[in-house]
Amino acid sequence: MSETTHHSAHHIDVKEFHPRARAAIHNPQIRQNFRKAMDGLMTKRKSAFEGWDLETLRDLGANIRMRALANLPDLLEQLEQKLTENGVTVHWAADGDEACEIVRDICLARDAKSVIKGKSMVSEEMELNHYLEDQGIEALESDLGEYIVQLAEETPSHIIMPAIHKNTTEISQLLHDKTGTDLSNDVEYLTANARLQLREKFRNADVGISGVNFAVAETGTLCLVENEGNGRMTTTVPPCHIAVTGIEKVVPKLEDVTALLALLTRSATGQHITTYFNMISGPRKADELDGPEEVHLVLVDNGRSTIYQDDELLDTLRCIRCGACMNHCPVYTRVGGHAYGTTYPGPIGKILMPHMVGLDEGRHLPTASSLCGACGEVCPVKIPIPDLLVRLRQEAVDGDKLHPAKVRGHGAKRGTVEAMIWKGWSWMHARPGLYRLGTALGARFRKLQPGKLGGWTQYRTAPKLAAKTLHERMKERSQ
Amino acid sequence: MVDPIKVYPAKPSKVYFYGTCLVDMFYPDAGMAGIQLLEREGIEVIYPEDQTCCGQPAYTSGYHDEARAVARAQLGLFPEDWPIVVPSGSCGGMMRKHYPALFKDTADDVKAAEIAGRIWELTDFLVNVCHIKLEDLGEPTTVAMHTSCSARREMGVAEVGPKLLGQLKNVNLVEQVRAEECCGFGGTFAVRHPEISGAMVSEKVDTLVNTGAREFVTTDCGCLMNIAGYAEKNQKPVTGQHILSFLWERTNGDGGKHS
Numbered sequence: 001m002s003e004t005t006h007h008s009a010h011h012i013d014v015k016e017f018h019p020r021a022r023a024a025i026h027n028p029q030i031r032q033n034f035r036k037a038m039d040g041l042m043t044k045r046k047s048a049f050e051g052w053d054l055e056t057l058r059d060l061g062a063n064i065r066m067r068a069l070a071n072l073p074d075l076l077e078q079l080e081q082k083l084t085e086n087g088v089t090v091h092w093a094a095d096g097d098e099a100c101e102i103v104r105d106i107c108l109a110r111d112a113k114s115v116i117k118g119k120s121m122v123s124e125e126m127e128l129n130h131y132l133e134d135q136g137i138e139a140l141e142s143d144l145g146e147y148i149v150q151l152a153e154e155t156p157s158h159i160i161m162p163a164i165h166k167n168t169t170e171i172s173q174l175l176h177d178k179t180g181t182d183l184s185n186d187v188e189y190l191t192a193n194a195r196l197q198l199r200e201k202f203r204n205a206d207v208g209i210s211g212v213n214f215a216v217a218e219t220g221t222l223c224l225v226e227n228e229g230n231g232r233m234t235t236t237v238p239p240c241h242i243a244v245t246g247i248e249k250v251v252p253k254l255e256d257v258t259a260l261l262a263l264l265t266r267s268a269t270g271q272h273i274t275t276y277f278n279m280i281s282g283p284r285k286a287d288e289l290d291g292p293e294e295v296h297l298v299l300v301d302n303g304r305s306t307i308y309q310d311d312e313l314l315d316t317l318r319c320i321r322c323g324a325c326m327n328h329c330p331v332y333t334r335v336g337g338h339a340y341g342t343t344y345p346g347p348i349g350k351i352l353m354p355h356m357v358g359l360d361e362g363r364h365l366p367t368a369s370s371l372c373g374a375c376g377e378v379c380p381v382k383i384p385i386p387d388l389l390v391r392l393r394q395e396a397v398d399g400d401k402l403h404p405a406k407v408r409g410h411g412a413k414r415g416t417v418e419a420m421i422w423k424g425w426s427w428m429h430a431r432p433g434l435y436r437l438g439t440a441l442g443a444r445f446r447k448l449q450p451g452k453l454g455g456w457t458q459y460r461t462a463p464k465l466a467a468k469t470l471h472e473r474m475k476e477r478s479q
Numbered sequence: 480m481v482d483p484i485k486v487y488p489a490k491p492s493k494v495y496f497y498g499t500c501l502v503d504m505f506y507p508d509a510g511m512a513g514i515q516l517l518e519r520e521g522i523e524v525i526y527p528e529d530q531t532c533c534g535q536p537a538y539t540s541g542y543h544d545e546a547r548a549v550a551r552a553q554l555g556l557f558p559e560d561w562p563i564v565v566p567s568g569s570c571g572g573m574m575r576k577h578y579p580a581l582f583k584d585t586a587d588d589v590k591a592a593e594i595a596g597r598i599w600e601l602t603d604f605l606v607n608v609c610h611i612k613l614e615d616l617g618e619p620t621t622v623a624m625h626t627s628c629s630a631r632r633e634m635g636v637a638e639v640g641p642k643l644l645g646q647l648k649n650v651n652l653v654e655q656v657r658a659e660e661c662c663g664f665g666g667t668f669a670v671r672h673p674e675i676s677g678a679m680v681s682e683k684v685d686t687l688v689n690t691g692a693r694e695f696v697t698t699d700c701g702c703l704m705n706i707a708g709y710a711e712k713n714q715k716p717v718t719g720q721h722i723l724s725f726l727w728e729r730t731n732g733d734g735g736k737h738s
Contacts, residue, residue: 018672025678039657330661334678368672370665370679371539373632387580393541400543402584413541422537426545429500430552432529439504455673459680460708463505470498470507474514474526 012155012341014357017364020339030165034336037164041327044270045378052266061263062382064256065318072308075217075250076299082220086282088295096126099300103128103209103242104135106296110240112137112206116198118226118234119143120211121159121321122244122300125343125356128209139209140201142230144194151178157337159344160268160323165336198230208234208292212245213320214260215297218253222297224278225264232276241292243280247299248308248317260320263380267322303355310406312391316351318381323348325375325385331368340365347375351388359396360409366392367413439469485635487607488562493523494604495556495563499570500532501700502721509700509721513566513601516727520609527556535573538581540667547581554590562608563594564601566723568630568698571600576633602643602698602722603636615647617729623653623692624722625683625706627699628661640698640722647729655686664705680709687717696722 024030068075080090093099099122107115115132117123117139129150132139141150145162149155152174156162163171168185175181181193210231214223222243224231235241251257265271284291307313326332326346337345342353342365350369354362366389375385394400397419398411405411428434442449446465453462468476494517502510514524530553538546553574557563565571575598582591605611624640631637637659644652663669663679683706687695693716697703700721707719 021672022674025674031678330663330679331672331675334675367668368675370628370661370663370668370676372628372661372665374628374659374661377632390539390541393539394543395541397541399541399545402547403543419542422540422542422545426537426542426548429531429534429549432531432552435531436528439500442504453670455670455676456708457712458673459677459712460705461711463704463708465504466507468507470503470510471528473507473511475528 014341014353014361015364017339017341017368020341021335021368024335024339029167029170030336031334033165033167034333037161038327038333041270045267045324045327046270048266048270048272057259057263058380058382060259061320061380062318064251064259065320065381068251068256069248069308069314069317071252072248072250075252076247078217079215079220079250080299082217083222083282083297084220086220088220088222088282088297091296091298093298093300093302095302096300099126099244099298099302100128100131102298103244104132104137106240106242106294107132107135107137107207110206110294112240114201114205115139115207115209116201116205116234116238117141117143117146118208118210118224118231119146119162120209120244121156121343122211122246122302123209124156125302126244126300128244140198140205142198142202142228142234143226144191144228144230147194147198148174151175155338155343157345158323158326159321159346159348165338202233202237205238207240207242208236208238209242209244210234212243212249212297213264214257215245215250216252216254216257217250220281221254222278222280223257223261224280225261225274225276226278227269227271227275229276232278235278235280236291239292240294240296241280241283242296242298244298244300247301247304248319260381264320264322267324267378267380306408307355313355313388313407315383316355316388318383319348319352320381321348322380324378324380328374328378330370330372330374335368340368347385347389348383351383351385351392354392354395354407354409358409358412359392359407360412362409363396363413366390366396436469436471440472443467443469443472490520490608490610491522491561493525493559493561495559495561496524496526497530497533497553497556497563497565497570497574497598498526499565499567499700501704502566505704506700506721506724509566509724512721512723512727513564515731516605516611516723517564517601517609519731520605520611522609525561530556533570533573534581535570535577536666538573538577543581547585550578550581550591551587554587554594557594557597560597562599562604563597564599564604566601566721567700568600568627568634568636569701571598572629572633574598600630600634600636600639600698602630602639603634606639606642611643611646613643613646613726613730615649615729616732617647617649619649619651620694621651621653621690621692622725623655623687623690623695623717625655625658625662625687625695625697625702625719627664627697627702630698631659636698640696643722643726644696647726650729653690653692655683655690657682657686662702662706664699664701666701669705676705677709680705681713684710684713684715684717688715693717695719696725698722 148163396413534546534550
């Protein structure tokens with residue numbers, strides 16, 4: 001077996017968040033594309049939940065996911081057993097590299113030369129396309145957004161809408177350059193052309209690779225939510241279907257899917273139901289006319305079982321990948337998905353990626369939030385995202401002796417000067433007399449207050465110290 | 480995991496007033512206004528002299544040892560069982576929502592949880608505990624309101640500010656586009672990510688200006704110094720005030736002078 005180390009050649013430096021964010025903020029096209037798209041998605045979500053008892057539904061969703069996670073090891077075993085009974089081959093991958101190798105071996109065994117892919121964020125996590133290309137296997141994305149991103153040689157900027165950073169004009173130009181379509185702002189024309197190109201690929205592909213939205217343990221069913229029909233084509237036309245998913249996607253019962261699906265589609269795109277909902281329960285049976293001969297499931301860990309060890313961080317794994325947190329995030333809306341430099345951008349990326357790349361690499365991710373709480377408010381499974389951001393900030397600076405940090409790369413952001421500033425701040429504010437003296441002196445000498453305060457006064461005037469503190473005024477009043 | 484339901488106390492004879500460090504140093508008028516509004520409702524206001532800061536800046540920066548030391552110094556300030564009112568959703572949220580987590584596994588866990596249960600955001604307290612009735616003595620004006628994210632999402636008081644302003648007959652309250660979106664303050668976020676914060680506040684100011692209002696009010700001094708500071712520096716035609724200052728000035732009859 002030829003071993004490649006494609007993951008060590010991580011092409012994007014996650015640490016360089018600031019320059020990428022700055023560039024995005026000063027790019028009016030990016031700003032406009034995201035603002036417009038996110039405004040639309042927020043409105044759609046809101047109207048999709050009208051008439052629903054959303055809080056109760058979110059509680060139900062959260063409970064289903066928490067119950068699944070509480071029994072995760074058993075459920076995974078049950079899932080494997082049921083899938084095996086159904087004729088599906090189950091594989092376990094400790095990380096992205098191992099998952100890639102499993103996919104490669106399945107392809108090699110079938111002498112597969114071309115792969116058609118449905119949308120899968122886990123395959124992005126694995127950087128599967130690059131890996132397969134290096135192995136001489138063509139991997140073509142069939143989700144329209146992913147197809148565009150692949151043509152542009154980019155990565156998805158959103159987990160649900162991978163090409164949301166591009167407007168129609170930009171997409172038209174790209175399709176013109178890469179596939180020879182005419183320049184046009186007629187979305188139907190552009191889509192029809194992409195469809196034509198893809199149809200041929202579906203017919204000839206040796207293997208179809210898809211993601212999984214929910215894996216049902218009791219029945220061994222893989223659920224796939226999609227709008228374009230490409231998911232169904234990917235999983236039924238080629239003679240071999242490989243599904244890849246994170247180990248956290250399992251739910252105990254089929255009935256659990258109802259609530260999660262209701263939450264997922266409304267939270268993601270504001271749809272009551274997607275155009276397609278696939279329930280895959282095995283390969284073609286002897287008396288069936290279509291469907292793949294072989295079905296595989298690759299269960300990918302890639303850091304998830306480490307997250308699972310911590311009672312608080314565990315909540316990260318509730319995620320059903322709807323993207324509502326990024327749609328409602330004022331930071332994501334300003335900088336777009338690529339600024340993060342991570343597979344998963346936005347709030348969920350900020351709490352998930354530090355576990356995958358380490359807090360040393362991802363040290364800036366948890367700080368890139370005003371902790372406004374919009375993400376936690378809309379999360380369909382009630383992940384306390386702001387609390388997890390604070391937890392990771394603490395881990396990044398080793399800030400709590402009572403609860404020692406445990407995430408890989410913890411403490412990387414602790415700087416001597418900053419730590420000393422907080423120590424001094426704490427020392428003064430824990431001593432009321434000293435605090436009163438300090439603030440009263442500040443008020444007395446407020447004319448000496450510096451007019452420039454770093455990043456603050458780049459955009460705003462400096463706040464003005466009052467002539468007398470509230471403490472002083474209350475003191476005078478009581479005399 | 481379900482947020483605890485708020486159970487408002489009966490109107491008490493006394494409250495503790497936790498002024499917050501930003502009000503103390505930068506906006507003492509807002510603090511005095513809050514105290515006077517409470518007193519006008521017949522409530523005796525106790526201002527513990529040894530109060531400093533709730534500890535939030537260090538907490539959200541990840542320095543939990545330092546935050547805990549400062550927060551611990553506040554735990555002894557409220558010995559009687561009176562409500563503790565705070566003129567800020569942000570500091571209120573820190574004390575109500577995060578103190579229990581901060582003091583978990585310490586000797587102060589019970590005390591912190593007990594104090595957390597007595598924390599009330601001041602406008603919420605005026606409406607839902609004092610059942611305040613305001614008489615507007617001011618000239619006709621149009622205002623917009625920015626409810627801080629912590630007031631909205633941690634303290635759940637987004638409905639309260641508009642209710643108070645709605646009682647003022649000469650005040651026309653207008654709503655800006657994307658009213659629920661963060662202004663970009665976020666404490667140390669504004670300094671760690673100045674460009675992102677700057678982009679957020681510039682859009683917030685634009686939406687406020689676009690309402691036609693020339694003044695806005697807010698529940699939190701962090702948002703106030705962010706939004707008003709941006710408007711001032713960039714000469715945008717809108718000025719801001721803490722909602723408590725605004726309410727007191729329009730209802731006390733002496734043009735906003737403080738005792």
